Amino acid sequence: MAKKDGYKKEKLGQSQFQLAWIRLKENKFALVSLYIICAIILIAIFAPLLAPYDYAAQNYDEILMFPSLKHPFGTDQFGRDIFSRVIYGTRYSITIGLCTMIFSCILGVTLGTIAAYYPKLDNPIMRFLDIFGSIPDMALLMCLVVIMGSNMRNMIIALGLYYTPGYARLARAKVLTLRNEEYVEASIALGASDARILLTHILPNAVAPLIVRFTMATGGSILEAAGLSFIGLGIQPPKPEWGLMISQGRGFLSTNWYYPILPGLCIVLLSYCLNYLGDGLRDALDPRLN
Numbered sequence: 001m002a003k004k005d006g007y008k009k010e011k012l013g014q015s016q017f018q019l020a021w022i023r024l025k026e027n028k029f030a031l032v033s034l035y036i037i038c039a040i041i042l043i044a045i046f047a048p049l050l051a052p053y054d055y056a057a058q059n060y061d062e063i064l065m066f067p068s069l070k071h072p073f074g075t076d077q078f079g080r081d082i083f084s085r086v087i088y089g090t091r092y093s094i095t096i097g098l099c100t101m102i103f104s105c106i107l108g109v110t111l112g113t114i115a116a117y118y119p120k121l122d123n124p125i126m127r128f129l130d131i132f133g134s135i136p137d138m139a140l141l142m143c144l145v146v147i148m149g150s151n152m153r154n155m156i157i158a159l160g161l162y163y164t165p166g167y168a169r170l171a172r173a174k175v176l177t178l179r180n181e182e183y184v185e186a187s188i189a190l191g192a193s194d195a196r197i198l199l200t201h202i203l204p205n206a207v208a209p210l211i212v213r214f215t216m217a218t219g220g221s222i223l224e225a226a227g228l229s230f231i232g233l234g235i236q237p238p239k240p241e242w243g244l245m246i247s248q249g250r251g252f253l254s255t256n257w258y259y260p261i262l263p264g265l266c267i268v269l270l271s272y273c274l275n276y277l278g279d280g281l282r283d284a285l286d287p288r289l290n
Contacts, residue, residue, distance in 0.1 A: 012262055016135035017153025020208075023284040030280020033273035040270060044090040051084035055240045064256050074258050076249065085240035086263055092241040093270060095219040095224045096156060102158035105214055113198060115168070116175035128171065133165035137243050141224060145233045155234050159221050174206035178274075216278030219271040242267050 025031055043050060059079035067074045072084035115125040132140075142159035178184060179202065187197050226243025228234035235241035237248070242263040249259030 008246045014288075020281075021282040027278045027280040027283065030284075031033060032244035033276040033280070036269070036273045037277060040246070040273075041092055041094060044094045047088050047091055051081075051087045053081040054083040055080065055085045055088040056238050064252065064259075066256070067258055069198070073262050074256065076245075076259060077252070078184070080213070082259065082262060084244070085245060086242070086266055089240045089242045089245065089266070091261065092235055092239065093222050093225070096152070096159070097274075099156045100159040100163065100221040100225075101218050102215050103156065103168050104163035104217075105210065107160065108164040109171040109203070109210065111164070112171030112173075113175050116143060116172040117179065117194065117198065117202075120142075122172075126168070129168050132161075137162060137224065138227065141228060142231075142233060145228060145276050150233050150236060152235055155225060155228055159224055163217055163221065166217065167210070167213065170209055171206060174209060175202055178202045178205055192214040212278055212282045215281055216275055219274035219278075222267065223272075224270055 024034075057080060059075070062071070062075050062079045064077055065071055065075040065079075071083060073086060076082055076085075110128065111125055115122045140162055141158050144161065145154055148154035148157065154263050174200075184197060185199050187201055225234055226241070226246070229241045229243030230247040232247070235244050237244065245263040246260045246267075249256070249263070252259045253261075
């Protein structure tokens with residue numbers, strides 16, 4: 001009973017996000033996932049210091065070597081160190097995932113908020129996004145990348161456009177709910193501008209579900225980017241992107257299994273950690289748990 005009372009007192013003195021952090025720490029899978037993601041981000045930042053070799057350096061005397069102390073992940077068909085390339089590959093995966101989500105979140109939240117707050121624009125905006133979102137993901141991404149060109153920037157734009165409808169629907173639903181709250185009606189009665197109401201009263205209270213979607217969708221965007229690179233429509237050689245490395249190593253799967261599998265395991269690990277962290281954030285930020 002004392003522990004429960006102590007938790008109640010602590011709860012009264014903490015903000016919503018501080019309480020969310022306390023609940024997140026109780027979820028061991030989410031917490032471990034957070035630590036792994038932070039470690040991967042640090043690896044991406046300090047890749048030049050951690051990689052034992054230049055990711056593009058070729059050594060034809062060490063072609064397709066099996067993993068050893070000298071080359072922990074072995075070498076590829078050009079004698080390049082796979083471990084160094086995997087380390088540098090974290091930069092591309094993290095950059096693609098974060099840039100895609102930032103772009104799609106800003107665009108989607110803007111469109112969803114406008115659609116919810118201005119009823120005359122609701123139907124045109126949401127129907128267009130529904131049509132856009134109904135196109136199969138890879139078909140849409142392939143068409144956009146082919147039209148714009150195969151490079152990292154265009155791939156981020158294509159992925160951002162693909163994830164925009166999801167953010168727009170989520171933002172619209174939250175704004176429709178919050179716009180009828182008493183504090184919003186009071187601000188309207190006091191003559192506050194639409195921009196002030198949206199930026200200071202509505203959007204801050206809609207952050208929690210957006211954070212959850214941002215985290216979980218980042219893993220999906222990394223998988224989509226790897227898929228595009230795998231079929232030659234994403235990062236181009238000799239860049240060490242994980243999906244591209246899998247594509248280059250698939251022909252050696254029967255003889256040098258480590259070549260395509262090790263980058264694939266990195267993609268799986270990062271995606272699973274992002275999903276577990278997203279699940280943990282969803283439980284921690286759920287208002288019904290307050």
